[in-house]
Amino acid sequence: MAKVLIKSIGFIVVLGVVAAGSLLLWAGNMVDAKLDEPQTYAQLTPAELEGTPPGDIETGKHIVNSRNGCVDCHGSDLAGKTFIDDPAIGVISGSNLTPSAMGSKSDLEIIQSLRFGVNSALKPLVFMPSHEFQHLSLHDMQSIVAYLRSIPSVERASAPIKLGPMAKILFATGKVPTFIPAASGLIRRNHGFTEKPAEGATPEYGAYLIKAGCAGCHGQELKGGPIPGAPPDWLPATNIAADSTAAKWTKEQFVTAMREGKRPDGSIISPPMPIPLTSQLKEVELEAMWAYIHSAK
Numbered sequence: 001m002a003k004v005l006i007k008s009i010g011f012i013v014v015l016g017v018v019a020a021g022s023l024l025l026w027a028g029n030m031v032d033a034k035l036d037e038p039q040t041y042a043q044l045t046p047a048e049l050e051g052t053p054p055g056d057i058e059t060g061k062h063i064v065n066s067r068n069g070c071v072d073c074h075g076s077d078l079a080g081k082t083f084i085d086d087p088a089i090g091v092i093s094g095s096n097l098t099p100s101a102m103g104s105k106s107d108l109e110i111i112q113s114l115r116f117g118v119n120s121a122l123k124p125l126v127f128m129p130s131h132e133f134q135h136l137s138l139h140d141m142q143s144i145v146a147y148l149r150s151i152p153s154v155e156r157a158s159a160p161i162k163l164g165p166m167a168k169i170l171f172a173t174g175k176v177p178t179f180i181p182a183a184s185g186l187i188r189r190n191h192g193f194t195e196k197p198a199e200g201a202t203p204e205y206g207a208y209l210i211k212a213g214c215a216g217c218h219g220q221e222l223k224g225g226p227i228p229g230a231p232p233d234w235l236p237a238t239n240i241a242a243d244s245t246a247a248k249w250t251k252e253q254f255v256t257a258m259r260e261g262k263r264p265d266g267s268i269i270s271p272p273m274p275i276p277l278t279s280q281l282k283e284v285e286l287e288a289m290w291a292y293i294h295s296a297k
Contacts (some may be wrong), residue, residue, distance in 0.1 A: 024165050027172035031163060034171075034183040038123055040188045042116035042182065044108050048191055052138055060147025063140060066280035067131065068213050070097070070144075084127075084269050086231045090164035092127050100153035110148070111141045116195075118184035124182035126161045127229065131178065131186040134213040137196035137240070178216075178228040201284055204293025209285055214240075217272070221295070223258035227272065240293060247293050254290045255283070 064070040064078070073094035075081035079101075084092040095101065102110065109120045117130030133141070154169075163171075163179065170176040177184030197204040210222070217227045217237040224239040240246045249257065253264045261268060261275035269275060 008239045011090075013139050020242050023169060027165075027168040030172045031168045031180070034125070034180055035124055037117065037183065038121060039118050039182050040122060040124050040165055042112055042118045042187075044112050044115070044191060046108060049102040049108060049111070049138070049142075050084075052142065055139065055142030055144070057143070057150050059140065060143035060145070062135075062149055062280075062282075063144055066277045067209065067285070068136075069274055069277045070094075072274060072277070073127070078148070078151060078156050079156045082159055084231055086164065087211075088166035089229070090162045090167050091159070091162045093159035093161060095241035096114045096154065096156050097148050097160035098151055098154045101158065102148055105154075107142065107145050110145050111138075114141050114144065116187055124180045126180060127165065127178070128181065129178070129216050132212055132216040134188055135194050135208070138193040140196060149267070170229075176229045199284055201287035201290070201291055203295035205284075206288035206290070206295075209289055210292055214289070235270055238273075242293060242295075250288045251287060254293075255286045258286055258289075280284060 024290055029111060034283055071078065073081070073083050074097050075094065078097040080094050080096040082093040084089060084090065105120060112118055112120075112122075112126065113125065113130075114133045114136070115130060116134070117125050117128040136144075139268065167176070167179055171179040171184070174184075177186050194208070197208050199205055205218075210218070218224050218240055219237070222239070222241040222244075224237040224241075224244075226236045227234055238244075238246060244293070246254075249264055257263055258275070258278040258281060261273070263269060
């Protein structure tokens with residue numbers, strides 16, 4: 001009887017190993033195919049950029065360094081850095097965005113990458129948050145380009161990206177589409193750019209800022225929860241929707257939290273909440289974000 005039980009357990013273990021191996025092989029092949037498939041829907045035409053005012057370097061600097069936090073993944077010098085190094089998730093690095101690496105790319109190619117999450121060959125980029133950047137106006141995207149062209153060149157090769165087994169399985173099974181947004185249905189396929197509302201302490205301007213930034217971690221409904229694609233040790237994002245505790249903060253308490261990383265009760269807001277970045281937001285931006293969160297009540 002014992003021998004039969006041991007054989008049965010052994011068979012189940014072998015079956016489990018085979019099933020896991022088959023799942024990983026399928027997921028790996030699926031991810032490789034997605035990464036090699038040009039996303040033809042993402043091809044902009046020069047006419048779509050004509051007749052628009054040129055980008056503003058200072059606006060681009062603000063978006064890159066604080067509002068949309070490009071420095072989080074690409075490094076403080078924007079020459080690239082590794083921001084995830086986990087055996088299950090993989091090794092994921094932001095690429096070099098300085099002129100030494102980007103100089104040969106046209107404005108149109110860079111805006112395609114921002115808007116749709118693809119490279120110059122229209123193949124999907126890994127972990128490029130274009131599902132957030134797609135909510136930026138064309139002028140804001142042009143301002144990012146203008147700023148990137150103005151920064152010092154850094155001669156540094158972009159590190160290769162290696163997705164780990166768990167990342168491949170999670171993407172292939174539809175659990176974490178943010179690993180490859182361009183190939184997962186997260187990106188709007190129309191080429192219409194978002195209109196940027198007038199800057200002011202209004203819910204409309206707050207919605208523009210939040211959809212293009214905060215929603216990436218907190219979710220489109222701002223309900224929080226596990227951050228898509230984050231390493232296992234990252235804390236879940238807080239619920240900041242209109243029915244949450246955070247939404248009951250006064251405007252002054254909200255501004256203090258975003259600037260100093262402290263809740264009204266004095267407790268510290270922990271990473272990955274990017275307080276070093278949100279602390280640089282303009283007063284009008286913080287007031288607009290607070291207005292938007294409260295407008296849904």
